[in-house]
Amino acid sequence: MIKYIDTIEGITPQQLEGFFVGWLEPLKQEKHFELFEKSDYFWLAIDEDNNKVVGFITAISDKVLSAYIPLLEVVPSQQGKGIGRKLVELMLDTLKSYYMIDLVCDEDKTPFYKKYGMCKATAMMFRNYDKQGGK
């Protein structure tokens, strides 16, 4: 069974394994954990069979008008089971009082986000690739 929580109470960095697939410099477990400590909002998917985190979504916000979703990931072995859908639904519900809810994604992910009422827009971005592991 998968459970969904929005707290890090009882969660340790060691429960975070197998994320940032394809990244040149994947975040270390402690840095990954720090994302949840410092994000305004997050949801975790926990596999109750082994107590591992198998998916997460984060959001940052000005707490007035807008929120941005920087990260969503489900570990490859658990993809295609509805976990990503649930994480997006939970986060969109968490953020429902904001006017703007934005994210940036690759073209191949646009059908996924359209399922939740999101629409395509043009984004601009800048990446410091030497900082990919976190500061």
Ligand SMILES: CC(C)(COP(=O)(O)OP(=O)(O)OC[C@H]1O[C@@H](n2cnc3c(N)ncnc32)[C@H](O)[C@@H]1OP(=O)(O)O)[C@@H](O)C(=O)NCCC(=O)NCCS
């Ligand atoms: C994108 C991602 C989060 C989806 O999570 P998931 O748990 O595999 O997705 P779900 O099983 O909940 O799928 C929900 C729906 O989206 C569809 N879907 C899943 N991935 C999709 C994709 N890449 N493109 C289009 N549709 C997709 C599923 O078919 C399903 O449709 P249905 O409800 O009509 O059956 C996951 O593939 C992932 O972690 N990818 C790597 C990281 C990543 O790309 N994150 C997004 C960054 S913007």
